[in-house]
Amino acid sequence: MLTGLAVIGVARFLQQRQDFEDAIARSYEIEIAARNRLAEDRNPAVARTTIAAQQRDRTELRSDIDGETRDTALLVGAGLIAGLTGAALLFSGLIASMRRPLEELVEASGRLAGGDLTARVKVGGLSETATLGAAFNEMADELQRRAGERDRLDRMRDEFVLTASHELRSPLTSVQGFAELLMLERDQLTPKQADTVEIIIDNTRHLVRLLNDLLDLARSDAGRLTIKPVPTEASTLIADAVRTMRGQTEAGGQVISEEVEDGLPEIVVDPDRIRQVLVNLLTNAHEYCPERASIRVAATRVGAEVKISVTDDGPGIPEEQLAHIFERFTRGDAGLTQRVGGTGLGLAISKSLVELHGGRIGAESEPGQGSSFHMLLPAVG
Amino acid sequence: MPRVLVADDSETILLLLRTRLEMEGYEVVTAADGQEVMDAIHAAGETGAPDLLLLDAMMPRKSGIEALRELRAEGVDTPALIVSAHQDAGDAGSPSELEVSGYVTKPIDFERLFAEIDHLTGG
Numbered sequence: 461m462l463t464g465l466a467v468i469g470v471a472r473f474l475q476q477r478q479d480f481e482d483a484i485a486r487s488y489e490i491e492i493a494a495r496n497r498l499a500e501d502r503n504p505a506v507a508r509t510t511i512a513a514q515q516r517d518r519t520e521l522r523s524d525i526d527g528e529t530r531d532t533a534l535l536v537g538a539g540l541i542a543g544l545t546g547a548a549l550l551f552s553g554l555i556a557s558m559r560r561p562l563e564e565l566v567e568a569s570g571r572l573a574g575g576d577l578t579a580r581v582k583v584g585g586l587s588e589t590a591t592l593g594a595a596f597n598e599m600a601d602e603l604q605r606r607a608g609e610r611d612r613l614d615r616m617r618d619e620f621v622l623t624a625s626h627e628l629r630s631p632l633t634s635v636q637g638f639a640e641l642l643m644l645e646r647d648q649l650t651p652k653q654a655d656t657v658e659i660i661i662d663n664t665r666h667l668v669r670l671l672n673d674l675l676d677l678a679r680s681d682a683g684r685l686t687i688k689p690v691p692t693e694a695s696t697l698i699a700d701a702v703r704t705m706r707g708q709t710e711a712g713g714q715v716i717s718e719e720v721e722d723g724l725p726e727i728v729v730d731p732d733r734i735r736q737v738l739v740n741l742l743t744n745a746h747e748y749c750p751e752r753a754s755i756r757v758a759a760t761r762v763g764a765e766v767k768i769s770v771t772d773d774g775p776g777i778p779e780e781q782l783a784h785i786f787e788r789f790t791r792g793d794a795g796l797t798q799r800v801g802g803t804g805l806g807l808a809i810s811k812s813l814v815e816l817h818g819g820r821i822g823a824e825s826e827p828g829q830g831s832s833f834h835m836l837l838p839a840v841g
Numbered sequence: 842m843p844r845v846l847v848a849d850d851s852e853t854i855l856l857l858l859r860t861r862l863e864m865e866g867y868e869v870v871t872a873a874d875g876q877e878v879m880d881a882i883h884a885a886g887e888t889g890a891p892d893l894l895l896l897d898a899m900m901p902r903k904s905g906i907e908a909l910r911e912l913r914a915e916g917v918d919t920p921a922l923i924v925s926a927h928q929d930a931g932d933a934g935s936p937s938e939l940e941v942s943g944y945v946t947k948p949i950d951f952e953r954l955f956a957e958i959d960h961l962t963g964g
Contacts, residue, residue: 629926630851633948637857640951644864668948 469539473532480525487514561589565596577604614682621678625671636664673805680812687730687816691840694727694759694766695720701738702757705746713751719758725839727766733813740806741770741833749774762836769834776827785823786811843962846881846891848872849924850900861951875903879911892962894921909939920961
């Protein structure tokens with residue numbers, strides 16, 4: 461408002477200035493006319509009086525306009541200062557009315573990003589912040605709705621995997637069981653029949669492995685893969701796993717050696733799960749290595765952890781495959797061997813299991829020289 | 842030879858278990874659900890009592906777990922193995938009063954099962 465006054469002041473001043481210029485010009489014209497009359501000596505007394513009067517008038521006019529200029533400058537200055545102050549006040553008011561809703565939005569966004577889908581803001585204040593707040597709440601509603609829907613689908617999927625696994629297991633038990641029964645009477649089968657039954661058994665076992673792996677992964681995804689860690693001798697786990705594998709490796713002339721460091725502390729693990737990882741690593745070594753390969757299982761202490769490694773002198777893993785080796789359905793080239801019967805899920809599950817123990821799993825390989833897989837597991841104490 | 846009471850609601854699985862166990866030399870009695878398990882044990886008396894129970898965890902009418910709970914309440918302390926389709930049947934954990942001697946998962950590893958039965962029946 462004061463700024464408006466200043467503008468009006470300036471306009472009025474400009475008009476007065478114009479009037480002043482006109483008045484001065486007119487005064488000079490009158491004086492010049494009087495001087496001409498004086499020069500011609502017509503009514504010299506009147507002409508002199510006129511000249512003096514004009515000169516006096518101009519002095520007055522000048523002093524008036526000077527005052528006017530000062531006043532206007534003062535008015536404009538005051539107006540400007542008042543205007544700026546007003547603007548600043550208005551602005552700070554605006555900022556204050558925006559700051560609280562914005563702070564609330566920032567805080568709610570943080571909570572939402574942190575996973576608290578119930579985060580909402582109070583809608584109010586300026587129309588802009590109110591719109592922003594309403595939009596935020598709408599987005600949070602949608603996120604929450606979708607999360608609920610996703611949870612429901614996740615539960616359905618888990619349920620489905622569990623049920624499917626259960627339902628498939630019974631017929632698989634029969635198929636495998638009766639095929640094994642046939643093999644018990646192998647001497648009564650023709651060689652071709654025996655081979656056929658063996659294929660049935662192999663494939664049934666493969667199906668069972670797939671089923672178990674899918675079940676593990678579904679549980680892992682749902683955060684339901686559970687472990688029961690207890691102090692365990694690494695040497696016992698290794699011996700168990702090697703015993704499980706020996707039948708298969710010996711058939712191919714492969715040799716498994718065990719090397720456990722003396723005085724190795726116990727590890728805090730779920731024995732069944734870490735045995736599963738070890739068997740998986742040994743199975744991979746067995747399946748990807750040629751006959752007569754040597755496989756070495758070693759356990760050593762590394763700081764507060766125990767490192768268990770499975771090393772083979774097989775074909776090794778190319779670098780580009782090694783980078784993705786713990787991802788699902790990543791499988792090495794089976795070029796060398798037809799024995800590879802894995803599901804492509806084993807290492808992904810192994811990784812989940814080892815990490816669930818607070819451990820780490822890794823792999824190194826030199827193509828042509830062999831591969832080494834290791835896990836670091838927490839030791840007692 | 843030890844007498845084993847086998848319960849499963851699938852006839853095929855029962856046939857498989859009976860055949861394998863009998864080939865191994867065990868005496869086999871079968872039941873199609875938990876109620877039949879109870880009936881068989883009540884009918885058997887002292888002399889015909891089984892040395893081991895091999896019970897499917899999930900069966901209609903009465904599950905292996907339910908039957909075992911009732912048997913334990915009656916004071917029957919026959920060692921029992923629970924057969925389950927789930928890989929981690931033991932994970933859920935059964936109450937300790939059921940005194941389950943072990944869990945067998947499907948598909949059945951028969952060599953391991955025979956070793957377990959021999960161990961539990963002192964054979």
